[in-house]
Structure formats: structure tokens, C-alpha cells
Amino acid sequence: MAREQSIRLTVNGRVYERTVPVRLSLADFLRDHLHLTGTHLGCEHGVCGACTVSMNGRSARSCLTLAVQTDGAEIVTIEGLRAADGTRHPMQQAFLENFGLQCGYCTPGMLITAIELLRENPQPSEQDVREALSGNICRCTGYQAIVDSVLAVARDTHASEKRESA
């Protein structure tokens, strides 16, 4: 089997073409080749969730995904969450305002997972949020402030939608 392979993919809206070793993980590709170090590695076997990125709209463990599997894919990492004008994504803002992070190491995976949750379930209960985040380990916060951050975004979105329809 060839040791290297060429891939073409979109990361945070930008198209990249690279030749990569076939054993390279997506996480290492993002971090070492594209220098997008916002994605963190916590366990490298798919348990902790810190490395979670969005791949074709679904959350994926970048430590368990090979770079060569992403040929043609659309990837979004924490660096791609801000709006073009630099405004923080509402989820980023909510984590900041609700103290939803301490060391910040799990934050990239938490943000990607939480954004996916609200896309699928815009009005989750606290238990829904806890279920959705149960594959993402945080060792600092005891989760409460993270859960509150996600619920705050859901509440704000709901309120602004009500305002718009009124």
C-alpha cells in the first residue's frame, strides 16, 4: 500500500490540497500540517472527546479519523466557529459568559458537540444536554457551567425567534 496519498478537503471554509502519510490522523493533520492547534488531543482513542470536530455537519473524533478519510470532506474546527467579522459564535460567547470552561482543554470538543446538539434539538432539557455531552470529558468544571452555557444559547435562540415571529 502507498505510504502517502493526496487529499483535497475544506477546512473552515478554505480548500486545502495536501499529500499526507496514510497513517496520519485527522487531528495530527489539522494540528501539525495546517497549524490549527485549537483542536486538542486528550486520549487518542476516542473516549475523551476533546478532539471532536465537525465533519460534513456531524461531530467526529479527529483522533480516530485518518486524514485520508477526509478527502472531499468539509471540516469545521473551533477556529472556524467565529463569524467572518470575528464575532464569536453564540456558543463561544455563552461559554465565556457562563464560565463554561476552566483550563479550556476540553472546550473545542464541547463547543462542536453542543452546537451539533442544538442544531438537532433546539430546545433540549437539562438531561438532553447532559446526555449529548456525556462523550466529552471535562475534569475541571463538574459540567454544571457547561450545561448552563448550552441551555443559555437554547434559551436566547428561542427568545430571539419568538421576538422575530411576534
Added chain:
Amino acid sequence: MSDARFINQKVVGSSVLPDEAIPLVEGDGRFLNDIHLPGMYHVAFLRSQHAHARIRTVDTTKARALPGVITVLTGKELLGKVEPFRSMPNRFSGGESVQHWLAVDKVRFCGEAVCAVVAEDRATAEDAAEFIEIDYEPLPVVTDPRLGEQEGAALVHDTCPNNYLIKREFERGNVDEAFRNAYLVVKRKFKIGRKQALCLEGRGCVAGYRESTFGLTLWISHQLPYVVRHYLANHLHLAENDIRVVVPHTGGGFGQKASIYPEEFVCAYLALRLRRAVKWVEDRLENMVASTHARDQTIEVAVAVDRDGRILALSSDVCVDVGAYSTYLWSAGMEPLQTAGLMPGPYKIPAMRYLTRGVATNKTPVGPYRAVGRPSASASLELLLDEVARRLALDPVELRARNLIPVEAMPYRNANNLVHDNVNYLACLKLAAAKAQYERLRVEQHSANGKLRGIGIACYAELTGLGTSTAVGPGTLLQPGRDAVTLRLETTGVLSIAAALPSQGQRIMTAMRQVACDELGIALDGITCVNNDTAMAPYGFGTFASRTAVFGSGAVIQAAKELRRRILALGAHLLQVPVGELTIVNSVIQTIDRAKTLPIREMAERSYFSAKNIPPELNPGFEVTSFYDPKFGSFAGGAHIAVVDVDAQTGEVNIVRYVAAEDVGTIINPAVVEGQIIGGIAQGIGEALLEELVYDEAGQPRTVTLADYLVPSALEIPRIELHHANTPSAALGGFKGCGEGSIIGALGAVTCAVADALNRRGGDIHDFPATPERVLKGLGILPNET
């Protein structure tokens, strides 16, 4: 400085949003593994797969021949060039352990580093490590400390008879008489498993060669940058001022990153020898075996009480499996001495006795982890108090209330010689009980249909912010009691705070900015903080033992007093008004009637760029360094109440309610403090119910991934109801530490709740974590082999 407070709205006490968190939510954090230097080599370690073995030969030929490999370093090559880690001396008995950075003649635990491979990339270094051939001669393995301390047991170190790395006996008061005359004596056994801090980011370093003006620059994921610098100099025979240590963003510390380990020192050596930067980042597999473990204790404890349940004496026997080496700096005494010595917690103990020891085994060394020793000390005593309450038909809350050290008795010197003051334990207990509606909980407990509901109560004391009068590790010679900050008014009027007090999420920079804002009247957005860099910060011991906010804030208050004096003196000269009429509000020097004003920015610019027009005695420079020593520590305290439901079919424990009331002194930033407390409770819940590192009889670790070592997810942690009953401390600002206390209360409350639930069906539990299997054994549903 009080006038600033009079006019300004205080920011101490408000949940100021932490600017320091912005890079972290935006993906711009700079953690250790994000640092890349041009031409940097990568290091991987070959680790022992034997728990105990003699190294006969090491053959690195094939590994060196692999393309991309720069070199392979063995322990023998380091002999005579660097100083190995010897146990830090302590005042008590126990032998010395010598830990070579890379094993020389023997390996003593699975995971011990044997060789370091340097290659152009990490993958090649790891590939090459597999080509190193080592001939091992297996040796008898010590895995059970109770067997290891017997005469004739195999020895982990020839220098440690009975495998004791530390042993201490202590007695104060007439314990025998108290036990003889007691109305009731109750004894109990408590076992707590081996733990892992499990920082989400492992350890790691980048060692740079001749960066800037320094021979050696070490970027390291660590809690104590200046301490690392001091010991790098000692062990590598370097001049301290030729070394710069920088701590980048750090993905969790919890004490695991407070020790000195071989790997980072090997990298420093390699950078100097190869004249090239090298990088090593610990992967999870390594972290589980090569970074310190914690706890692993067997405790037998007995109390003598009078007819009213008042404690007359406490006696304990503590045996800690401390692993293969005395953890460098802190020694093997951390868990053994603190568990036994601090067992009284917040309770009045007139007489006490203990025997404690740390027994060497062929396992990963045990080091500091959040609240060292005290969670198990507290849990073992709280479980015993519940048994006393049952025997005397007293309510557990009432029994605790009778034994807590009351405010009226303070300052109160307990039998362990610690003085309790400025803390209100009883207020915490009453508040927690009231908020939990404790009496109703008891009624509900008895009417809970089919559920085994248990209620656990734990009261804890934590000595925080220790100054020079008290050693952090009792019996060890390390006495870190002074830390400094430098306040510098920049020429633009912005205030910089420099310190070497790393944060792993405690938002210490935000806390210091808040304190400086109140003290100086400089607007919060005009205050920045540079932290964690020995090239820029004054001396400081760093972050551990719930000390950082106390030291950092105290030093800021002290330095601000002098800086404020200088600012007002120059302001008075420039405005031509007496100093006494001036104050500083929102970064403007002004008379109280605001008739005359001078922005600090203008003053700062003039002091620097127009100095010739200013009398030199009024222009001494606007940079002040101040060392703060709070002398004594401050006790923080709290009371936690946990309610659990135990499933008698599956043995599963579910926490249905959790109420905590805490006395953590004057609060700087409430949201940050609550995050610390809730995070600590979550770790305590993990400790009580889930987390355990397991070894087999051959000393092989069986829990080396996150699929084996279970930490709580968002589903296992309930919503924590948190309340405050704060008493200001005697430290500057009235601050206390709050980083560790809650894990103490959580282990006690949850273990008591589980035992209480089992007791409703005549069961009991002594071994923790309370895994489903142990719960079912405790209920007599599964056979108990012991």
C-alpha cells in the same frame, strides 16, 4: 487605600468575566503541544514493561540505525553527568530512594523510563523505541503494602527496610485513658483505591537551546515554574539565571503537575547536548503509568466518645501504597502524613494517636493530587461518626454539631497542633441542613418505596494559603511560604501585574486584576497580567495547596499600597494640590471635588518622557515588587449533604441531590469560586464511585486507558446546590483558598450516603470506590471473600 473603595464600586466580589478565557473559547489557546520551534527534534521514551527487574543489557544499535533517528539515550550515559532524584529529607523514619532519570540497574515499576529516543518526528522516535533490545531479569514484585512491610518481604529499594519510605508515630493527650473511660468505642476500616488526577492534557515540555539570552529555555506544562528552574540548575549543574522556564496554557494540574519528573529533565539535558530544541508530549498511555498516582490507602480508625457522643480521643492506623519512589520534592510523606495528621478535620479532638507509613511497592509513585490525604481522612472519620450516631441513636447532623469546633472556642488548638480561627463550621452545617431541608430528607428516606436511599453528611476543614509558619507537606523540608508580584505602571498608564502563579483555569490573573482595580482605582480594562514566565515575573512558588489567590492577591494589595503612594505623590506635584486631597477613580487622579484631574495615562507618560521637569525624588519609577507571606494558613470549611439511591439489583449508585455550604472567606470572583467548588465535588464523586487504578499481582497496570479508568461524565454529576457562609480570614483581603476543600467534603458525603443506604438493609461498605460489585457485596448479594 480605603478612599478608592469609598468612591469606586468594588469589583472584588463580582463575577468579572475573565479576559484570560477568550483565547480558549476562540481556539487560540497556546498549550504545550502547540509550541513548535524550527528544527525541533522529538523525544519518545521506552518504558519498562516489568514491574521489577534487573537490567542486564541494553542494545540500542538497531534503533539508532533507523533513518530519522538522531540518538538514543540510556540511563548509564547520564551517570555522573546529572544528579538523580533522591528522596527529600523528612523528619521521620523511612529509607531513601534514588530515582535515576532513566533506569540504570533496575526498573521498579511498569512505565518507568528506560531510554529516550530522539528523532526528527515523534512517530519515528516511537518506531525506533521498539527496536531497542533490553535483557531483563525479573525480580520478586511487591504489590501489597501490607505484605511488603512484613519482615523478609522482597525489597523495592535495598536502602528501605520493610519497604518504608516514611513511617511516623504520633501521640498527644492521654489516648489510652480516654479509650478506657469511654462510654462507647467504635472502630472501622476504610479503603480507598489508587487514583489519577487525569488532567485532560498530559505532561510535556519543549526544551529550547540558546533561545533569546538563555542557554536553556523550558516550556513546561507545570504548576511551579520557579521551582522547576531551581532544580534544573541543581541537577544539571547550570547557573539558575541561564535558565528560563515558561508555563503555557495548561490543561489541568490538580497536583499532578506539581512534582518534578525525569522526562522533562531528560529533555533539558538533550537540548543542551544536541544543541537543538527537543519536544516531548506525554500521551494518555504514558500519563496513566508515568505521572504520579494518588491515594491508595488502608485506614483503621477508632474513636472514644462520651455518653453524649462527644469525641474524647481518636486513634488511627494508616497504610499507604506509595509506589516505587519517593516523589521528588514532595516526598513519599504526602498522603501518609496528611491523612493521619489531618484526620481531626473540623472536629474537636482532645487526644489523638496515629501510626502511619508509606510503603514502597512496584507501582507508579504516589504524589500530590487535589486535597492530598484529607479526602480519605475525612471520609474514614465521617463514616465512623455515622456509626457512632447509630449506636447512640443520635441524628448524624446533631452528632456532628456537637463535635464541630465552635466559633466561641476559637482560636482553638486541636490535638494535631493546628489552630482553627476565622472559620465557622457549624454555620456551614446548619446552612447545608436548612437548604437541603434535611429533616424532610430523612422522612422521605424512610418512605422511599423500593429504593435504597441514603443520606451522607460530611464536614471538612482545609488549611489554605499556608505561609512560612507551616510546611505544606508536614515533615518535609519544603516550606514554600512567600510569593511576589510586580506591579508596573506602563508608560501608557496601563497596569501590568507580573507573577509566577500559573493558572490551570482558576482565573488567577482575573482575580489579581480585580484586587488591583480596587486597591489602585485603575480601571479593570487598564490592567493586564503577565504570568508564568521566569524571565518576566518575580519569584513565586506557584500554584498548589489552595494558596495562589491568597498569595497573589495579598502581594498585589501590598505592592499596590506603595505604587498608589508614588502615583499620588507625583499627582500632587503635577496638580499642585496636597496629597491628602487626591484619590484615584477610574484611572484618573483627582481631587475629591473633581475640580482638578489628571489621567494616570498622562502622569505615566510625563514621568517617563518628560522626566527632566520632575524632581527625581517624586519620580522613583512606577514599578513595585512585593513579597507576601501570610505567616499562618487560613482554615476554609464546609458541609456537604449527598442523597443517593442505590439499586439493589445492579448495585448502581445514583446521586439524586447534592447540597454544599462553604466558608471560603472573602470571595473575589463568585462564578470562579463556584466553578472551583463544583469541579472539586465532581472529582470527589468520581473518587467515591468510579475511579480506581488496578494492578494485577505481577504489578501490571490493568487500567491504562480512559475506557478502564472511569471519570465522571455530565451524566454522573448532579446539579450541585451551592451556598456560602463565609468568614473573612486574617490574611490580607480576608481571602482563603478554595481549590481543594470541596473534594474532601464530596468523598465524605458520598461514601456516607452509600453506607447509609446499605445500612437500611443491614449492609455496609468499607472499600471505595463504591463500584456496583462492592455495593452488591455490601448488601450480601454477592459473596464477600474477605
